[in-house]
Amino acid sequence: xxxxxxxxxxxxxxxxxxxxxxxxxxxxxxxxxxxxxxxxxxxxxxxxxxxxxxxxxxxxxxxxxxxxxxxxxxxxxxxxxxxxxxxxxxxxxxxxxxxxxxxxxxxxxxxxxxxxxxxxxxxxxxxxxxxxxxxxxxxxxxxxxxxxxxxxxxxxxxxxxxxxxxxxxxxxxxxxxxxxxxxxxxxxxxxxxxxxxxxxxxxxxxxxxxxxxxxxxxx
Ligand code: DX5
Ligand code: ZN
Numbered sequence: 001x002x003x004x005x006x007x008x009x010x011x012x013x014x015x016x017x018x019x020x021x022x023x024x025x026x027x028x029x030x031x032x033x034x035x036x037x038x039x040x041x042x043x044x045x046x047x048x049x050x051x052x053x054x055x056x057x058x059x060x061x062x063x064x065x066x067x068x069x070x071x072x073x074x075x076x077x078x079x080x081x082x083x084x085x086x087x088x089x090x091x092x093x094x095x096x097x098x099x100x101x102x103x104x105x106x107x108x109x110x111x112x113x114x115x116x117x118x119x120x121x122x123x124x125x126x127x128x129x130x131x132x133x134x135x136x137x138x139x140x141x142x143x144x145x146x147x148x149x150x151x152x153x154x155x156x157x158x159x160x161x162x163x164x165x166x167x168x169x170x171x172x173x174x175x176x177x178x179x180x181x182x183x184x185x186x187x188x189x190x191x192x193x194x195x196x197x198x199x200x201x202x203x204x205x206x207x208x209x210x211x212x213x214x215x216x217x218x219x
Pocket of ligand 2: 008033035066195
């Protein structure tokens with residue numbers, strides 16, 4: 001399965017979004033990861049669909065939107081109009097997860113479902129036939145720069161098994177605390193979409209930093 005690197009612009013310089021996006025484009029990655037936070041589902045507040053729409057004019061990369069907001073179904077049309085390619089929503093934040101994922105697909109986006117570290121894989125089972133992407137959080141959502149939780153790798157392995165058993169083809173994404181060490185464990189467990197924020201942006205040479213992740217995955 002082909003893999004994708006998804007820099008999280010949560011770790012970028014917000015005063016220079018256009019040049020940050022240009023640097024991401026030039027680094028040869030496949031996705032840009034947008035962390036949408038509402039100060040309710042998670043303590044932090046980031047940005048919303050209008051920012052995604054502005055960024056859309058500057059990049060042709062796949063826009064991978066991770067909504068950490070209460071009742072995300074309210075924003076399906078807004079993200080579709082903003083040009084989001086993938087909209088990923090938390091089971092913990094969504095009253096009717098099945099219907100909400102259907103709505104994302106009807107709106108023309110790929111549908112992703114995500115679980116927090118404290119939520120069991122079982123919560124995903126009823127919607128696995130609907131989704132294009134399953135995201136396993138490897139930190140508690142809300143902030144960049146947190147420590148990777150290695151215990152989440154057994155969840156990734158379990159989702160790989162469920163995908164095989166069901167004959168599905170969704171991607172498996174991991175998000176939080178990824179660096180050139182932890183990403184190897186994620187790849188070994190079977191993830192194929194890798195979100196990285198603080199690790200990538202701490203190096204002014206983003207392209208070189210992306211390469212260290214690819215090397216770790218390939219090793
Ligand atoms: C956490 C976000 C992550 C975060 C990752 O709530 O979902 O996408 O930006 O940042 P790092 O890679 O620094 O853990
Ligand atoms: Zn995220």
